[in-house]
Amino acid sequence: MSSFETIENNPNLNDLKTITIMKRVLESNDQNAIANRRAFDAKGILAINLMSAPGSGKTTLLEATAKRADFKFAVIEGDMETARDADRLAKLGVQARQITTGTVCHLEADMVRDAMDKMDLDGLDAVFIENVGNLVCPASYDLGSHISVALISTPEGDDKALKYPVMFRAVDLTLITKSELAPLFNFSVDRVKSEVKRIKPEMETIVLSAKTGEGLDSWLNFIKSRLR
């Protein structure tokens, strides 16, 4: 530090302060997430956190799941504004609770807890939590789910896994969505599969299309194999 710099404006110290505050936020989030997981466990519910860039097909997948699943589920929808996604699921008879985060680009565990408190969780097999569309921030916040899933849609390009490794390290399953459009976008399924394996060798990948139905059985079987 030069003799002209105060402790307040030293850039290194400010970095340190930011890191300390972030660490505290994440620690407090982790505590809330553990409580959520216990609450899901107490009801025998499998909780699944769906994450992806905006428009990758999270809500469409949940709609397709609602039409075909033989297990009972509810959804918690996270968006910065509007109840559009919750309305889409409610139209199909699914219990759906919208969280609007305002300026926040991800869901946090206490937001999920608020939603859970307003829902009827009795008799459910699963709760899907659709995170805010964003391939970055949601990966850092445990919500109390048992499984995390990332979606990459073919129009986004096949180079995303290694560009956003934090997300793919955080999830248990990668879904390649809008598969029927892959030829149109020169999208290599093999490239994504090999890149996610480089990030996480035990990663499972399912290729699916909500339009043609490809992969939906594998998706439903994956979820069913993990129900409590």
Ligand SMILES: Nc1nc2c(ncn2[C@@H]2O[C@H](COP(=O)(O)OP(=O)(O)OP(=O)(O)O)[C@@H](O)[C@H]2O)c(=O)[nH]1
């Ligand atoms: N061609 C094609 N389009 C799809 C498929 N799945 C979803 N879409 C379309 O992709 C668009 C976005 O889908 P959504 O399900 O709303 O995406 P989302 O990930 O929920 O978006 P956000 O909630 O805004 O992050 C819609 O126009 C869907 O009809 C698919 O398998 N094939």
Ligand SMILES: [Mg+2]
């Ligand atoms: Mg959505």
